[in-house]
Every structure is written in C-alpha cells, then in structure tokens.
Amino acid sequence: MGFWTLLEVACMPTFxxxxxxxxxxxMATEYWNLLPVDARRSxxxxxxxxxxxxxxxxSVAKTITFEDIISMWFMIVNVGLTFLFGGILGWILVKIVRPKPYQEGLxxxxxxxxxxxxxxxxxxxxxxxxxxxxxxxxxVCKRVGLSYVSFSMALGGFFIWTYSYQLIRTSAMKWKALQAIEAAEEASKNPNSDLDAEGETPLLKGEDEEQGSIVVSSNGSRNQEAIVADESDVPFSRKVVAFVKQILHELLAPPTVAAIVGFFIGSIPFxxxxxxxxxxxLRVIEDSITQLGNGTxxxxxxxxxxxxxQGLRKSTIKIPIIIGVIIVRYVVMPVIGIGIVIGASKVGFLPSDPLFHFVLMVQFTLPPAMNIGTxxxxxxxxxxxxSVIFLWTxxxxxxxxxxWSTVYMWLLS
Structure with a gap:
C-alpha cells in the first residue's frame, strides 16, 4: 500500500x-440557531x-466472545498503558505550561x-x-479487525468513563470553587451581601462531608482563604468505604454498564x-439498540x-498547551507504543497476527476521545x-x- 493511498485512507475518518x-x-450560529447552548446540553x-x-x-455483544477476550488479554494491558503514560505526560505538561486550574483535567x-x-x-x-x-x-482482515476494534472501544469506554471522567469532574469542582470565591469577593464589597452569622460564606461542598469545604472570610480577601479539611478526623475504615463507593459510582456510568453487559452476553453462547x-x-432488541447506537x-x-x-470566541487556552498536547499524542506516545508492542511480541505475550500488533500500535496514535467533550x-x-484542542488535534x-500507520505497516511487513 503506497503512501498516498494510505494518506487517503487515514484522512477519510478525520475529514x-x-x-x-x-x-x-x-447550526450553533445566530443565523440558524438550531443548536444553542441549552439544546447542546440536552x-x-x-x-x-x-x-x-x-x-x-x-459493538461488543456482536463481535466479542469469551475466547476472544482470552486471546486478546494483552489489549487490556495495552489500553491501560496508553492511559498511564498519557496521564504521566499530561501531568508533566500541566506542570510546565501551568494552565488555569479548571483546565488541568482537560x-x-x-x-x-x-x-x-x-x-x-x-x-x-x-x-x-x-x-x-x-x-x-x-x-478475514475486516472481520477480525472489527473484533479487535470493538474490544478496543469497550476497553476505552471503561477507562474513559472512570479515569477521564474523574479528571473532568475534579476540574469542574475547581472551577465552581473559583467562581464561588470570585462571587464572595464581589459580594464582600456590597454591604448588603448575604453572610452567615459567623461572617463566613461556604463556597463549595463536596459530595461527602469528609471532603471538607472551602470558606472565605467576610472581607473576601484571597489571602484569607481557608480550606477546612475534615479528613484527619475521619476513621480509615470510613475513608475506604467512601473510596469504594466513589469507584462504584464511576463504574455505574451508562457506557461502562453497557460494556459490562455486552461482554456478559457476548461471552455466553446461549x-x-x-x-x-x-x-x-429476540433480534428486535439488537436491531433497536443498533439503531440507537448509530446516532452516537x-x-x-x-x-x-x-x-x-464558543471556543473560538471565548477560549482562554494557551497556544503552548495545544502544541504540547499535539506533541504528546503524535510524537511521544507513538514511540512509546512501538517500544511496548515490539517488546511484548519478543517476550511472547502477543499472538502472531500482525493486524493485532497494528491495532495495538494505532491505540497510541489516535486523537483525544470525543467523549471528553461530552x-x-x-x-x-x-x-x-x-473544542479548540479538538479542532487542532x-x-x-x-x-x-x-x-505512523505507514511506519507501523513497514515494521510489521
């Protein structure tokens, strides 16, 4: 397959x-007004x-069997490593470029x-x-490739709706805390501002009481911000229970539940x-679910x-952040992926199918998951x-x- 042919194949999904x-x-512009903010959120x-x-x-129930899960066990490790190394590189990028606190999770x-x-x-x-x-x-390539991709999709959904979901959720908490602090400062300049009897305004309450709350003194000064941490007085057993509850809460996200049910049905022949x-x-159930999935x-x-x-008008993202994400996703991660897949192959962890090796390498080369936007x-x-990060990536x-697809196929041919 020549470079230009591969270029056309690789460009099609992106285009x-x-x-x-x-x-x-x-559709979101004032001229059409078909996708205003409220409509997009709904x-x-x-x-x-x-x-x-x-x-x-x-995708999972149709193509995945129990034997497939056993034979493709290394893909679980591979997807986990993409999140691990990507998360480490993302953390390093955050420390270098120092985005606003609510942008760190993104x-x-x-x-x-x-x-x-x-x-x-x-x-x-x-x-x-x-x-x-x-x-x-x-x-044969298409049928086997679809089973690999379906398994990859399910694994990606599991990690995205646990790890990435938690990152964005934490950023949202920071953003709300920052907004509340600014609102408290603004209110402190108004003599009629509503303060509690002790002169403190609670700004952010965590989902659990042991997570503490942020308060600002009545004069509204940022220098007098205080973080009331109650975790020191909470027994270790309660912390463990709260942690387990949080993990279960993340696992009960609808996409993750769907992946688990799909694995369950796909792996049981009956x-x-x-x-x-x-x-x-009961194929009508499958047909109905497939039609709904086609709208995703x-x-x-x-x-x-x-x-x-909105992003082009209001975004405050720094250019070095965009460049950094591009370098991480398309320069550093593919090199790491080649090393991991070749190393795993030499150790004997991978089957001999070159298409499986190719899919594992491609997993290190893809743009950010669109579910992040969700x-x-x-x-x-x-x-x-x-939106701006997605545009450029x-x-x-x-x-x-x-x-990179050309490089991968050259290495595997």
Missing part, C-alpha cells in the same frame, strides 16, 4: 469528523445515557484518553479493504444466540462543532477550551495517522 463538526458549528445528556451505551453494547484527559472507538472503527476496515495491505484476505444474529428470537457519532460530532464556535458539557467546564491527526 468526516471535520465536515460534520463544521455543520454543527453553523442532546449531550441523551448521548451519554442512551446513544453511547447502545453503541458500546452493540489537558491530562486529552493527553491520556484516545479515540479508541469510532476512528479505528472506520480506519481499520478501510485499510483491510485496500489492495496490497499486509494483513491478508480482505474479508444468551448470544437468543439476542444477537439474524435468526435470534453524528450527535457527538455536531455538539463538538457547536461548541467550537464530559465537559455534562459538568459545564472548559467546553470552549475542549483532529486537523493534525490526518497527517499523523498516515505517517
């Missing part, structure tokens, strides 16, 4: 994202609760959380269909025959485009900044995916 994003941007909740879980469930999530779903879902089958690909017969397949008695990518991309207008919308934090993705 699809950009074209639909442009449409979403126009659509985003539907995507989070209905569309994304449907897509994840349909930067780390953009560095660590790759688009392990819809882009590989388009890219891998397209490469398989090209003449001269190093992965063998077109139909259940799979009842629900999945053209001859299944268009809706997410339209929302991304709608947020882009999270920023849900928590109402850094939406504009997220997805523009660069076309060239980066092409170059």
């Amino acid at each position: 699809q994202v950009l074209i639909i994003s442009v449409l979403g941007a126009f 659509m985003n909740k539907v995507v989070f609760v209905v569309f994304t879980p449907s897509l994840v469930f349909a 930067v780390m999530a953009a560095c660590s959380s790759a688009n392990l779903g819809n882009l590989p879902l388009i890219l891998i089958p397209a490469i398989c269909e090209e003449d001269g690909n190093p992965f063998g017969d077109h139909s 259940l799979k025959k009842i629900i999945i397949g053209d001859s299944a008695p 990518i268009p809706c997410i991309t339209l929302i991304l485009g709608g947020n882009l207008i 999270m920023t919308q849900l928590f109402d934090v850094a939406e504009a900044e997220c 997805y523009l660069v993705a076309a060239l980066a995916l092409t170059i």
Whole structure:
C-alpha cells in the first residue's frame, strides 16, 4: 500500500469528523440557531445515557466472545498503558505550561484518553479493504479487525468513563470553587451581601462531608482563604468505604454498564444466540439498540462543532498547551507504543497476527476521545477550551495517522 493511498485512507475518518463538526458549528450560529447552548446540553445528556451505551453494547455483544477476550488479554494491558503514560505526560505538561486550574483535567484527559472507538472503527476496515495491505484476505482482515476494534472501544469506554471522567469532574469542582470565591469577593464589597452569622460564606461542598469545604472570610480577601479539611478526623475504615463507593459510582456510568453487559452476553453462547444474529428470537432488541447506537457519532460530532464556535470566541487556552498536547499524542506516545508492542511480541505475550500488533500500535496514535467533550458539557467546564484542542488535534491527526500507520505497516511487513 503506497503512501498516498494510505494518506487517503487515514484522512477519510478525520475529514468526516471535520465536515460534520463544521455543520454543527453553523447550526450553533445566530443565523440558524438550531443548536444553542441549552439544546447542546440536552442532546449531550441523551448521548451519554442512551446513544453511547447502545453503541458500546452493540459493538461488543456482536463481535466479542469469551475466547476472544482470552486471546486478546494483552489489549487490556495495552489500553491501560496508553492511559498511564498519557496521564504521566499530561501531568508533566500541566506542570510546565501551568494552565488555569479548571483546565488541568482537560489537558491530562486529552493527553491520556484516545479515540479508541469510532476512528479505528472506520480506519481499520478501510485499510483491510485496500489492495496490497499486509494483513491478508480482505474479508478475514475486516472481520477480525472489527473484533479487535470493538474490544478496543469497550476497553476505552471503561477507562474513559472512570479515569477521564474523574479528571473532568475534579476540574469542574475547581472551577465552581473559583467562581464561588470570585462571587464572595464581589459580594464582600456590597454591604448588603448575604453572610452567615459567623461572617463566613461556604463556597463549595463536596459530595461527602469528609471532603471538607472551602470558606472565605467576610472581607473576601484571597489571602484569607481557608480550606477546612475534615479528613484527619475521619476513621480509615470510613475513608475506604467512601473510596469504594466513589469507584462504584464511576463504574455505574451508562457506557461502562453497557460494556459490562455486552461482554456478559457476548461471552455466553446461549444468551448470544437468543439476542444477537439474524435468526435470534429476540433480534428486535439488537436491531433497536443498533439503531440507537448509530446516532452516537453524528450527535457527538455536531455538539463538538457547536461548541467550537464558543471556543473560538471565548477560549482562554494557551497556544503552548495545544502544541504540547499535539506533541504528546503524535510524537511521544507513538514511540512509546512501538517500544511496548515490539517488546511484548519478543517476550511472547502477543499472538502472531500482525493486524493485532497494528491495532495495538494505532491505540497510541489516535486523537483525544470525543467523549471528553461530552464530559465537559455534562459538568459545564472548559467546553470552549475542549473544542479548540479538538479542532487542532483532529486537523493534525490526518497527517499523523498516515505517517505512523505507514511506519507501523513497514515494521510489521
């Protein structure tokens, strides 16, 4: 497969994202006014609760069996390593460029959380269909590649809706705390401001009492901010219980639950025959879920485009942050991925299928997960900044995916 042919294959999914994003941007302008802020937030909740879980469930239940899970065990490790190294590099980038506190979670999530779903879902089958690909017969390559990508999507959803979700949630808490502090300072200048009997205004209450609260004294000075930490008086056992509850709360996110149910049904032949397949008695369930899942990518991309207008107008993201995310995602991470996959292959952890090796390497080369935009919308934090980061990373993705895909296939051929 020549460079220009591969360039066309790699560009297609990225161009699809950009074209639909442009449409979403126009729909959010004052001229059309079809996607105002409230409409995007409502659509985003539907995507989070209905569309994304449907897509994840349909992809996993159709293509994954228990034997596949056993044979592809290293992909679990590989996806975990993409988040680990990406998170470390994102943390280093935050320490170097020092973004605003509410942007830190977004930067780390953009560095660590790759688009392990819809882009590989388009890219891998397209490469398989090209003449001269190093992965063998077109139909076999496509069928096996879809099983790899579906497993990758499910694993990505699990990590994104736990790790990345927590990063964005923490940033939202910082943003609300900052807004509350500024509001308290403004109120302190007004003699009629509402203060409690002790002259302190509570600004942020955590989900659990042991997380403490932030208070500002009645004169509103930032120098007199105090963080009331109650954790020192909380028994260790209560801290453990609170931690476990938090993990369970993250795991109960609809996309994660859908992935777990999809694994369960896909790995049990009896259940799979009842629900999945053209001859299944309850195939109407699969058909309905599949139709709902088909709306995920268009809706997410339209929302991304709608947020882009706001991002271009109001974003305060620093240029070094954008450059840093691009370097992490398209320079450092692919090199790490090559080292990990080649090393695992030499140790004997990987099957001999070169397509499996290729998918593992591609997982280190993808742009940020679009679900990050869903999270920023849900928590109402850094939406504009997220759109700008997505704009530049997805523009660069076309060239980066092409170059690195060529390198990967050269290494594996």
